[in-house]
Amino acid sequence: MIRRVTVLLLAVTLVLGGAACSAPDDGQSTADALAKALSAHTVGGLSFDAPSDEVQKELTELSAGIDPVWPAVTVSGVEVSGETARVSLNYSWQLPHVDKPWSYATGADMKRNGNSWTITWSPEMVEPKLAAGDRLDISTLYGQRASILSADGEAIVKDRPVRTVGINKEGLTPDAVKSSAEALASLLDIDVAAYQAKAEAYGPVAFVDAITLREEAFQGLDQMKLKSIEGVLSTEGTLPLAPTRIFASAILGTVHEATAEDIEKSEGKVVAGQIVGSGGLQASLDSQLAGTPGVTVLAVKSPENSSSTASPTNDAGTSPTAVPAASKVLFQATPVNGQDVKTTLVPRLQNAAEEALASVKTPSSIVVMRPSSGAILASANGPDSNGYNTAFLGQYAPGSTFKIATSLGLFRLGMTPESTVNCSAEYTADGKKFLNAPGYAAEATGEVPLTTAVAHSCNTAFVSQFEKLAQEQLADAAGALGIGMSNDLGLEAFTGVVPRDSAGTEHAASMIGQGKILVSPLAMTTLMSAVVKGSAVVPVLVEGRDGNVEAAAGAALTQKEAEGLRTLMRAVVTDGYLNNLADLPGAPAIGKTGTAEYGSDTPPRTHSWVIAAQGDIAVAVFVEDGDLGAITGGPLAKTILAAAAG
Template sequence: MHIYVREPMIRRTSALLVVLALVFTGTACSPVKDDGSTTAKALAAALASHTVGEIVFDKPGAEVQKELSELSKGIDPVWPQVSVDSVVPGDGDTVRVSLNYAWNIPKLAKPWTYKTGADMKRDGDAWTVTWTPEMLEPSLKAGERLAIETMYGQRASILAADGEAIVKDRPVKTVGINKAGLSDAEAEASANALAAVVGIDTAGYLAKVKAYGPVAFVDAITLRVEAFDALDQAALTGIKGFLATPGTLPLAPSRSFAQAILGTVREASAEDIEKSKGQVVAGQTVGASGLQAAFDAQLAGTPGVTVVATAAPAASTASPSASPSAGTADAGTSPVANPAPPRILFSEAPVNGQDLKTTLVPTLQTAAEDSLAGVKTPSSIVVLRPSTGAILASANGPDSNGYNTAFLGQYAPGSTFKIATSLGLFRLGMNPTSTVSCTPEFTADGKKFFNAPGYAASATGEITLTTAVAHSCNTAFVSQFDKLAQDKLADAAGALGIGLTNDLGLDAFTGAVPRDSAGTEHAASMIGQGKVQVSPLAMATLMASVVKGTTVVPQLVDGRDGKATPAGGAPLTEKEAGDLRTMMRAVVTDGYLGILADLSGTAAIGKTGTAEYGTDTPPRTHSWVIAAQGDIAVAVFVEDGDLGAVTGGPLARAMLAAAAGG
C-alpha cells in the first residue's frame, strides 16, 4: 500500500523541481524573438490599408505616410489585398520579405496580381523597414505615382425583332455656357438667358454655373440635333459665352419611341458613382431606366483599365536651390521637371457590350404611338403575336407622361372581362348558345346593376350567351353570380393569362382577380368591376390566349426565359377558346365592334369594355377594346374615355390595319 502511495508523490516533487529550475534560470518566461514574420504581416496589413500605423521605417513615419497617400491618389478607391509570401534571412540582421499583391479592379474578371518585396533590418528585438516605392510595385521609382485610366468599349444597341438597331449612337448637341472671359455678372445673365431658351430650371442651372470654375464649360442640356435646330438660334447666339458641342448618344429614333420600354442613358452622376462602390466611374455612360437600366451590364460590356506609373507633377515655383523647408519635396519624392510618358504597369482591353434583341416591330410601334398622339389622358396600346407571345408594340400616350401605363397600369377591365366570365360559365356546362336573361336591371345582394346607356332593347329578354357578349349585357352576366363562385371566376381568368407570373425583363403587372370577393363585390367581378385589376398588357395576353387556344406567355426580350408560372386552375382548351372566338366574332358582326367588319383578310374578333371609376356623378369611365385578326392581338386602353366602342374602336381598327399592312 505504501509503495503505491509514495510513487506519484515522488513524481510530482520531481516535476515541481524542474519547473522551479526553469523559472529561476529565466527559460520559461523569455519571449520568443520575432524572426521578421510578425512584422512582415503587420507591414502587409499596413500596405493593404495604405496607413503605416505603428510600423517603424528607416525614415519618419509621417513622411512615409505622405508618400503612400500621394502614391494612392490616382488610383483610389481601388487598392490591393497584400499578403506575405515568404520571409528570407539575408546578410547579418536583415531579411527580405516577399509580398503578394492582388488588385480587384471593378468589373474585371481576374485581379491584377504580382509579387514584390521589402527589406527589413533587426533593431534589437524589433525590425526597421526600409522604405522604397518598389514595396508597392516592383518597377516603381522614386517620384512616380500610380494612376488608373479607364477605357470604354462600344455600348451595344437595343435591336428590333428584325435585328436592326433601334437604339444606336445618334448625333446630339450639348448646350451650355463657356465662362472663360465672362465676369460673374455676365455669367449669371447668360445662365438665366440660356435656361429660358432651352426650357430648364433657371435657379438650378444658375447655381451650377456659380459652382463651376472661372474658365469652365457648364453644360445645361443635351439635345438631339433636330431638337437643337428647333430652338431660337438668334436668341442662342446672342448669349455671351454660349457654346454647343457636338457628340453622340445611344438613342431611339425619336424622343418618344417606346420610351417607357427602351429607357434612357446618362453620364454617371456623383450619386451613381457613390452607390456603385467602385463599379461605376466618372465619364461612364449608364442606363437610367427601362431596358437600358435593366440590361446595363450586357449593353455596357466591360470597361478596360490601364494602370500606369506617372511622374509627380513639376513644381512651378520652386527654384533649383530651394531647400526642403522652402516647400519642395524630399529626394524620394522630387517632382520631375520634364516627366517621361506614363509607364504601363497593367492593362486590360475593354470588351464591347452585347446587343439586346427585343420583339418590337418599329412600324407597329410607330403606328401605335401615332394613334395615341392626340389622346388627352393616359392611354396605351399593346400588340402581341399570339403564336409566340412576342410583344410587337407597346405604346403609351403623351399624357402618360413617361409612365409605362401599358405594363404597370392597374385598372378595372370592365366588359372586356366578360370573356373570362364566359369561360367560367362554360366550365359550369354552358356554351355560346345557352340562354341567359338580359333585363334592364338586376339586383345582386341589395345592389342594382344596369346595362350601359342606349343598350339595344332588341337584345333584352331571354338571349343566347353569344348575344349577351355581342351586346355586352351587364345584367345577364351579373345574374349568374350565385352560380359561378369567385374562385372559379379567378381560375377562368388565370387560364387566359390574368395573374400570370413571368419575368419580361421589365416590371409588369399581369392582373389580379380576388379569390374571396363575396356578395355585391363578387357580382361586380362578373363584369370586370369590383376589385378586379388588369393592365393593358394583361388584356392583350387574354386576347392572345383566346386566339392561340392556350395560355400565352408575353415575351419582350428575344430568347429570354421568364420562368412563367400560370395563375392556377385548369388550363385553357382549344374547344373553350374556339367557343370564345365564336362569341367574339359576333361582337364584330352583330355588336359594338362593327368598325372592324370590313377589314380585309382573316375575320376580326373582339370585345369592348367600359369600366366606371371614381366618385364623380356620373362616374368617369375607362375605355377598353381587345381585338384580334390572324396572328395579331391588340389591347387598347384610354383612362378617361367614352364607351369602349366609341373611343377604343377606331384605335383598335388602326392597329389591325397597320399590322395587315393596310
C-alpha cells in the first residue's frame, strides 16, 4: 500500500525590483546577494523589476508549503555580455527521508540599470524544467508496510478491512451536528463531550471521524440506529491488523495514522498521513516494518492553468512512480518496502491460551516456550490485564514455584532428591513464624525426602534451611535457571530479581519465593525451560534476535542438577498437587505449584502460579488474585499442555 503525503510549492514567474548593487562592472556582488537571499527566503534588499513587497510575498508563498525544507543556493559563475548578465546558480535540497541532497544547476538573468543590476525572476530560476504556470509538488511516498509473521511464516498482522465511522457536516446545521455527534458517540460508546467538541471544531463541510473499526465490528453495530443518525458516514479502508482485536495484542501492538503528537516527537521523521506503530512489535520494530520512505518532486500545472488534480493520495497497490496528469518528475527517491518480522508465535497455541484466560476476572497470563530453542510459542494476557503485558512486565512474588531454585541451591550444598528434611507444622526464623498452607497433608510431615517436601510444597522444610543456604547462593541458583538474565526480545521484559543482600526474616522468606523476590510469568517459563533443557535458556520472540545476553553470575546449571530438579517436579505430578497432569498422553509431565501472599488483608490475598512441562513444551500460568496454585492454575496448565500435544 503506497501512501503519499503532499505539500505544495508555488513556482510562478516573478518580476522583482529593489536595491543598489555594489559591483556594477561584473555583477558578482549582486549574484552573491541573490544566492544568499534565496537561501534565506528573503529578497527585500535586492533590486528586481517589480515591487520588492510583491516579490517577497511570492517567495513566502513559494517556501511556505515545504518549510522547513528549503535549498542552499550558491553562485558558480557570472557571465556578462554588454548590458546583460547570466548568473549560474547551484541548488542543493536536503529532502526528508533522502540521504543525499537533490542538487542541480540553474540560472538567473540580470540587466544593467545604470550603476546597478536588475534581476528578472522566471520559473527556471527555481528549477530549469519549470515553465510558466507550474508549481512544485513534493510528495513523500510510503512502500508497503511489512507483515508480522507466525513461526510457520504465515502473516499474523496483515492488511484487513476496516470502516471509519463519522459525521459528514456538509448540509447540517450546528444543532444537527451536535445532536448527531451525541447519538453517534453514544452508539459507539466513546466520549460524547469530546466527540461533540471535535465535531464543532471541524470545518462546515468536513467529515469528522469518530472511530475506525474492523469490518466485523462495524457489521456488529445496530445498523438501523446507525443509519438513523443524520449525516452519518462510513468509509472503507484497510489497516495492518492481527486476526482478532485481542490476539497477542500486547506482543504485536497496533498501527494508526500519525497524530500531531507522533509527528512532533519524531523530529521530522514522521509526517501527516504516515502509518506508525503503537505498542508491541509494531512500535519497537517500526522502522523495519515501515521500510524507508521515498520522495518525489513534481512540476505540476497550477489549478488555474490545468484541470488536473494536484497530488491525489495513492490507493493501495498504486506504483510509487505514478504521477498526476500534466506533471513532470523532477526528482525521485523510490521508497523501500518494509521487511517482515518473523516471530516464534504459534497461532493455535496463542488462541488456546487466550481462550483459557477468557473468563479469568483478574490480571492473568500464560506463557508457552519451547525449551530446546527458547522460542516463545504463545504469550497471552487475560482480559482483566486491560492491555497491560502482564506476561512480560508483571512483577510478582513467585511463591512456591521458586522452591525449584531453592532446591538447586540445596543440591549445590550436597543434597539430593532423597536427602531428608524436616517438614514441621511451623518453623520460626529470626522471630517470624512460618506455616504450611491450610490443609497440608499430615502424611507428608516430619522427616521426609526433599522430593516429598517439593511434591507437597512444604514451606517449613525449605525455610528451615535458611541458615545453611546463603542469600547469595540462592541468588546464584536462580540466576543459573535464567532469573534476572538479560535478553534481546525486541520488547521490554522483566526477567526477575533476587536480592543478594536479604538477611534474617527476609532471607528466610526468600527460600519460599517471598520476601523481595520478584519475577514475571516469562521469567518463570524461562526457569521451567532451563530445567527441561539442562542449561539456561535464552527466550526468543523474533527470529534473529537472541543476542546481547549477559550470563548470570555464579555457576551454570549442569545436566545432573537439572535431572535432580526434574525428579522433584515429576513427584509433584505423581504424588502432589499437580496430579491432574498425570493422565496427559505422551511424555511424562512435570511441574510445580505456587501460591504467593500479598497485600494487608486477613487472610492475605494470593497470587496463583503453576509452572509445568511436557516433552519440549514449558508453560507458566499466573493469576494475580487466585486460590491455591493447583486449584486455579492447574486446570489452565493442563489445557495448554493438551493443546500443545494435539
